[in-house]
Amino acid sequence: MASKxxxxxNVMITTGKDKGKxxxxxxxxxxxxxxxxxxYNMVKKHRxxxxxxxxxxxxxxxxxxxxxxxxxxxxGKPTRIGFVVETAERGGKTVKVKKRVAKSTxxxxx
Numbered sequence: 001m002a003s004k005x006x007x008x009x010n011v012m013i014t015t016g017k018d019k020g021k022x023x024x025x026x027x028x029x030x031x032x033x034x035x036x037x038x039x040y041n042m043v044k045k046h047r048x049x050x051x052x053x054x055x056x057x058x059x060x061x062x063x064x065x066x067x068x069x070x071x072x073x074x075x076g077k078p079t080r081i082g083f084v085v086e087t088a089e090r091g092g093k094t095v096k097v098k099k100r101v102a103k104s105t106x107x108x109x110x
């Protein structure tokens with residue numbers, strides 16, 4: 001199934017401690033159905049000293065959220081995403097092209 005949320009999308013967090021906040025998607029894990037939102041759902045990790053991190057200590061980093069707990073932001077409002085299949089000509093052949101559509105306005109996202 002095609003992912004409705006992609007890397008670089010602006011999303012709103014709909015549940016949890018960061019509910020109502022907006023951020024950019026850094027990473028999408030399709031296998032586990034999780035997204036990483038920049039600057040939110042921060043957790044503290046204890047890191048052992050290494051060559052990359054000689055000091056060691058406690059590091060804060062983003063933890064993944066379930067994809068159902070974020071909503072795509074379109075024109076400043078959260079919206080659901082659908083798909084539309086259009087036909088286009090490429091190299092003399094007719095091919096089907098799948099595009100994401102904002103369900104609230106019907107605008108094509110990409």
